[in-house]
Amino acid sequence: MEAIQVHQGKAIAMDRSNIDTDQIIPKQFLKRIERTGFGQFLFYHWRFDDDGKERPEFELNKQENKGASILLAGENFGCGSSREHAPWALLDYGFRVIIAPSFADIFYNNALKNGIVPIKMDETVIKKWMAVAEQGKLELVVDLPEQEITVIGGEKIHFDIPAYHKEKLINGWDDIALTLQLEDDIAAYEAAK
């Protein structure tokens, strides 16, 4: 996992609640056995019509939103299927930070495992930012060590993230390697069972 400390990027607004992982990456793309290359299929049916042509009205396709790396979304982002292909697709497309009022539990974990920072933020703040982002004018600096988001040319806001998640993201640590250091504990548990 790639470490992430301070990230600056353009933010894009998707003002919808309950964006489920079936929309983020539809099932026909889950047959691949690789971890990479899913970005081209991100939000596939929202992004492309039945002939594979871009739908001009969809947020990701608007010229002013190209190159965005921060996603602002509605509540319960990432609900539904546990498919980790969802964060793989978001990351591969170029998203490193997702800001929403709430996240589904499994998606939240899956994002963290892949170096995407899921940030829970008050809905009123998000709505305000969305209005700016919709004009393609929202640039944010996300400072993970300081737990602060700075709007370029505007306010600075604090965000919460559990300390152990933050530590892993900042260092890009591999969970399994860390756990394997606890081999003695695991073996002892198994022996006592």
Place this chain on the structure above:
Amino acid sequence: MEKAKTIIDKIWEKHVVHREENKPDLLYIDLHLVHEVTSPQAFEGLRLNNRKVRRPDLTFATVDHNVPTKNRDVIKDAVSKKQMEALKTNCRDFGITLADMFHPNQGIVHVIGPELGLTQPGKTIVCGDSHTSTHGAFGALAFGIGTSEVEHVLATQTLWQERPKTLNVKVEGDLGPGVTAKDLILAIISKFGVKFGTGYVMEYTGKAIRSLTMEERMTVCNMSIEAGARAGLISPDQTTVDYLKGRANVPQADAFEKAAKSWLALATDEGAAYDKTVTIHADEVEPQVSWGTNPGMCAPINGSTPTIADSDHPEDLQRALAYMDLQENQPITSIPIDHVFIGSCTNSRLSDLRKASQIVVGKKVKEGVRAIVVPGSFGVKMQAEKEGIDTIFKDAGFEWREAGCSMCLAMNDDVVPPGGRCASTSNRNFEGRQGNGARTHLVSPEMAAAAAIEGHFVDVRTYANHQSTSAAF
């Protein structure tokens, strides 16, 4: 006296391998179920790092998501085939038991776990699949995980887990005649919303829950994730013990009696406290039909789609109705369907098929409707055929298939075409779930069966007595 505990606390405490302040707990995993779609990248990760599977004996694999449900000898989709073959190779290389496509234990992972007695009270169970919550019906702590976590469990047999909050979903009273476990869980989700369980493990309690069969309990726990809860469970009781007795992977004879005693002791203690409690009255639940694009968007059969202006999120509602090609205030019984799917880990067990078949016996599927029945496992299929259930369905014009996930997510050839409208016994009505542009209405098996005959939704509570209501349309 010891403090009263919930079953969730009891299971949790028994599984902590390592605990540090301000960190999640490291939990031991007793059973890891694996399927073809969410595992290849995990095995690849093990290989890249020269790691092995720590406990192949606690790991069990099957193919379900991708498998064809007919003409199994030829898999036309090369990518699907590759994925299934990858699982075979991975299981062979890492020493994991696999119920492959032609194996008598093959089936949807959440159907075969309980069927084989792998699922037992008190276990921690994970699978790279969000409907792992199904196994909670047995009083197990069972939840879905992502592929990185699958890899973590394969390598370490443990998971880092934050202790969840506890939520008591209390179901008082009794379900009325003709009202099913599916209607109950849909009503719960539409009453409290698709995220009321986020951050919680739910325990379903109350009189109505106690009187459910194990298969009905599985239907309820299955959809916990649609309420946002990674896990939902029910304290074990005599119904649980009776179901498990004699199954392949449970202890036998005296050892079973001993196990049963320890299982029953797991039940939530009288007076145990939960972080939150919600209550619903089973008597008020009517047969449900989902009308929108998430499982919280449901109405009773005699109700209508909602009024847009009444909603807190009118844009979301408008988008859902537009996708579903429905009007606001549209009566549910006026919605015509052209596809029917009876199957999925929610409703593909023997009792589901038995009940649905009773609705269609001696009747014919409405012209223009394509109806398929996909048993949840090879075992369910065999038993149903022994009972002649397949014949009832086939005589009525249903297709009778091999076991798998099938039209629940339409990864194989079982797809609802664009613009098609399906009465489905599955658990998700998300946009495109059953096929690009397809519209899904979630219902119970009985409601799906009746809709197949009539070509639109009808109230099963009064339906059995009627020959046909289609004259009115």
